[in-house]
Amino acid sequence: MKHGQLRSVAHNLADSLASGVSLITGFCDLHVYEDAMRSEGGVLTIDLLNGQVITGTPSPDLAAAVLRIPEEFDRLSRGKCLSRGECRSALAHFHANQVMHGFTLVVEDSSGRVTETDFQGVPARRVSELDHLGRVRRSAIRHR
Template sequence: MKHDRLCAIAHNFADSMASGLGFVVGFCQTEVFEEAAISPGGVIEIDFLRGRVVRGRASQRLESAAITFGQAFPDFCKKNGAEATDFQSFLAAFDAREEWRRAMLTVVDSKGRRSLTEYGGVPLKRLRVLDTLGRIRRKTRQIEKAGQ
């Protein structure tokens, strides 16, 4: 499976939690950014492969939602032409430290290729930056090849 396709799958899955509705798991109402805002450090990070909160202080409701999302991830992958085993790691850090909401998704594929993509707002959209010629472009994804 191509790494960019895995990143797209991860984006869609994390966006469902960020939206607060959780339609990828049926319906699972969450307030991940609101909880991140009151969590120490202003960030809640979720490991979707293991279905648990790995950073920040989350309510029991969000902890349960993380478990539900983790259980639904393999089926979501299959519906999108992938396998959960194509992912070595899939972390989403929901950040509420600034005025606007953002999420950083870390995807490591089965070959060890790692990427970090930053999204802003709800729904999650790639951030835009000015290039050297003053044009607005999507912020590039940080990618590390396996073994670097």
């Protein structure tokens, strides 16, 4: 099992929700970042593996879309020759304020390897930052 493929499945689902037009779930009018802004602390956390909103207050459409995610997680995983048992958790922390919005994806596989990756924009891309020489680089994937 490749951890990167598991992270890719979780990213596709979170990015689909973030885009507002989630063809994966069949909902075309989602506003996950607006829901995050209205939530306490400006954060909305979604369990992609189990289809639950853990923190924050989702709109009715987002709550319905989240319920469809576990089935799509399984479908996308099968396409990469992965199974549900290879993933312990997949959380998307959507955060928004007046200036920026993005999400942090935390994925843990069955061997206990955990990665944390920051994304921003639509479509979601890894956050860029300047290195010590002033060059723009994608931010590192954090391992816990």
